[in-house]
Amino acid sequence: MDDVVIVGAGPVGLFLAGDLGLAGCSVVVLEREPEPGSPWRADPIGMRGLSTASVEAFYRRGMLHSLATASGADEDLGGDPRSAGHFGGMVLDPADIDLAALPFRLPTPAAQGMLTSLEAVESVLAERAVKVGVEIRRGVTVDDLAQDEEGVVVRAGEREYAARWVVGCDGGRSAVRKLAGFDFVGTEPQLTGYVMLAEVADPEKLNPFFNLTPTGMYVRMRAEGHLGVMDFDGAAFDRSQPLTRDHLQSVLRRVSGTDVTLTDVRLASSFTDRAMRATTYRRGRVLLAGDAAHIHSPLGGQGLNTGLGDAANLGWKLAATVRGHAPDGLLDTYEGERRPIAARVLDWSRAQVAVMRPDPYAQALQGFVRDLLGTRDGTTYAFERTSGASIRYDLGGEHPLVGRNAPDFHLDDGTRLGDLLPEGRGVLLDFSGDQALRCSATGWEGRIRYAAGTARNNLGLEAVLVRPDGFVAWAGAAFPEAFEPAASRWFGNPVA
Incomplete structure (x- = not known):
């Protein structure tokens, strides 16, 4: 029995598979299509825009160079964004983005989005997945699924695949979602x-x-x-x-x-423009991610990016559950954090359809929205929504950085936060060099990577705990009694 079977070898399934394999899980990916390449995934019709958050996810797993090479893109994606996308066909001017207004922003090699193809994304992710021991089986169509308290059996024709967990990453018409009995609700299309x-x-x-x-x-x-x-x-x-x-x-x-x-x-x-999402992302030992969990129109290019966010959030949590050191309720936080993000994306898609409708009311609204988007504040707000900069999970904690995508802290020795995350572990950045905090962190060796040093800009913090998906779990003064509850909440009990 494998640890995890993933159905679907698109970007979401492959990113998830790579993170699970990185953590030492045995993973099999089942893909319906017999070959990885097709005209639909290649340039030009397979071109997609990766948001800043998605590019950061590749950067933090050490794949940015490979992705830039496969995409024929400039690897140096730092600096100001070169495009800001559109809202309902109204193109946003990147010169109107006020980067200084973005929360807790620091310079990073992944500040911009990237135009790439599905073919390039999937080739990079498949290469990493295979490298960490993931098995990808193509030409496999799933037609049945059964689960009990011990695991899940997926059937494809005469072949059965048994695993402790199954994740459906098989798109908007997900066989896994239907076979496992997930409810899928939302709004009907207009176009x-x-x-x-x-x-x-x-x-x-x-x-x-x-x-x-x-x-x-x-x-x-x-x-x-x-x-x-x-x-x-x-x-x-x-x-x-x-x-x-x-x-x-x-x-x-x-x-x-x-x-x-x-x-x-x-x-x-x-x-x-049908906009739907699953009422839950987990039923027993079956989970959903990407388009299998939520669908909407392609307006704004949020589908791929939202799915990659699902994969980055789920991977380390499911791996910790498989390895047996996940704290109680960790896997449930996947749905708690990602389902509200999907709701916001679906509403963003619906709002664009609303201003595009060919009626006098929508036309009047379109003029109003166009005026707003012609302002610096309006363009910055739209960019926050589409780039991922506005995402904040409700993780508790007093500091406003907690729950946000971590800034790319740059230590004086040249090390960046992004350099510390490719192993898929959490990171404790100690800007104070406090010996007591260092000693406390040793209790989570293997799950949390400790790094100390002064930073070029520490945003007034003494220490920051970053989850493997790059989101801040805790930030504040470098006191072990403040750090330890956060570490236990996300990484389980310390190693004896």
Whole structure:
């Protein structure tokens, strides 16, 4: 029996698998697709935007260089953001972001987001997963699941896979979610969206980038023939219907208000703005992450980033549970922390759909929102939401840094916080060098990495305890009696 079976070898499943393997868990990943590569995951149609928080997750696991190389991106992602995304098709000006207003920000090599492809992300994550002992089995379709108090058995055809835990990372139509009986609730769609790679006879008739129109929105991407269309048809298009050239051309003409001509369509798919999430992320020994736990429209590019956040949050908690040193209730904090984040993302998606609707009320609201987003405060707020800077878990603690993504503290010897996290352990940064705190920390050796030294900017703190996912568990004065309760809460009892 393996420790964990993960269903789905997309970015979420592979990131989770790598963190579990890093902690010494035996992990098998089951993937329906027989091969890792496809045109849908490659440039240009597979391009995605990673948020600052997602880039930081790769940085903290020592994968930023590999990801930048695979993506053909500049590895130095420090400095000011080069793009700020959009809200409902209204493009944000990165020059209007007030970085000084972001909470507890320090310079970091991962300050910006990154444009990459699913193919690049998955290749980097798969390489790490295999390196730490994860087995990836492709061409495996899960069709049944049964669990008891001891474990879970997943069946795929004539083959059975037994594990102590199963995690469904198998997308919006998750087989794991359905087979395990999770409820999936939310709001029904209002639009049909299309993405295509086509040959256009007269591309000059389409304006570049995001274009809001009286009937919806169309997007002309940078790559030739890469188009997106959102049609407020009440989500009437049935996915069982073929995506013909005539249909796509008709929708594009109606939404764009042009007589543009498509001469050929090489790839095309449809989607809706249905916004749903699971009522719980855990049933017994089965958990959900990524699109299996929550779906919404791709507006704002939050799906992949939210899923990677799920994986980073769950991995170390599930590993501690498997290894037997998790404190009571640790695994339950996964749902408690991540489900509210999904709720905010779903509302962010709904809000964008609301201002895009082709009716006079939405058009009036759109003008109001456009004015707000044209201000420095408005752009900064939107960037906080989409970059992950606004995330704060309710972890208790008096210091306002607790529960936030940790700043990349830079010690005077050149060490950064990000350099201390690739092993997947927590980190205690002691800026005071207090001997008593050092001695106290030795009780959690193997789970917490201790590092001491003066910092170029310690934000007025003497010590900070950072969880393996990069979030601050405790911050304050360097007293063992203050540190120890936080360490026990997140890392279990000290080693005798």
